[in-house]
Amino acid sequence: MLRRMLLVIFGPPAVGKMTIGRAVAENSSFRLFHNHMTIEPLLETFGYGTPAFNTLNREFRRRVLEEAAGHDVDLIFSLVWALDSQDDLVEITDYVGIFDRVAFVELRADLDTRLARNRTEERLLHKASKRDLEWSDENVRQMGAQWELTSAEGYHLAGELLAQHPHLVLDTVGVTPAESAASIIDWVDTLR
Numbered sequence: 001m002l003r004r005m006l007l008v009i010f011g012p013p014a015v016g017k018m019t020i021g022r023a024v025a026e027n028s029s030f031r032l033f034h035n036h037m038t039i040e041p042l043l044e045t046f047g048y049g050t051p052a053f054n055t056l057n058r059e060f061r062r063r064v065l066e067e068a069a070g071h072d073v074d075l076i077f078s079l080v081w082a083l084d085s086q087d088d089l090v091e092i093t094d095y096v097g098i099f100d101r102v103a104f105v106e107l108r109a110d111l112d113t114r115l116a117r118n119r120t121e122e123r124l125l126h127k128a129s130k131r132d133l134e135w136s137d138e139n140v141r142q143m144g145a146q147w148e149l150t151s152a153e154g155y156h157l158a159g160e161l162l163a164q165h166p167h168l169v170l171d172t173v174g175v176t177p178a179e180s181a182a183s184i185i186d187w188v189d190t191l192r
Helices: 017-026 036-046 051-070 086-096 111-117 121-126 133-146 159-163 177-191
Strands: 005-010 031-034 075-079 101-108 167-171
Touching: 005 017, 005 051, 005 086, 005 177, 017 031, 017 075, 017 177, 031 036, 031 051, 036 051, 051 075, 051 086, 086 159, 101 177, 111 133, 167 177
Parallel strands: 005 075, 005 101, 031 075, 101 167
Antiparallel strands: none
């Protein structure tokens, strides 16, 4: 089995990245490192989006990815990726360069589905920053309006990076996390 694989699960907020990532990890050799594992500890001290928050968030993520690659850990890394942001492209390119093998899984769902999921018990349990539901719902709407969060939206800066690696697109509407995870695991097995 080929080791040191990074599986990047991305998509807009509340599309199911963490939940599906957990289901993949429970049924495969992958371990989950979701984006809020670095966001939540930094919020209270520095505040979201401040220079210190941004610097430490990038550094923490990079170090975890380096250690996972250095210790032959197959890793799922989930995040919201603004495909039309040069800063996000530089950051993601840096992260994927750490691993021998990289594959992208892009999750999609319509806004109404994501707003409903934004209020699920699991999301609120693992993401303290989402417990202010009014703010969180507005964040879901605003990020989608401000950035290209799926490759379906046309030209974006990330197109070349996505073309360099296997890229699976899954619509998560009406599909259970277990079903999505099974599709991902089957697809990853074909890549190995």
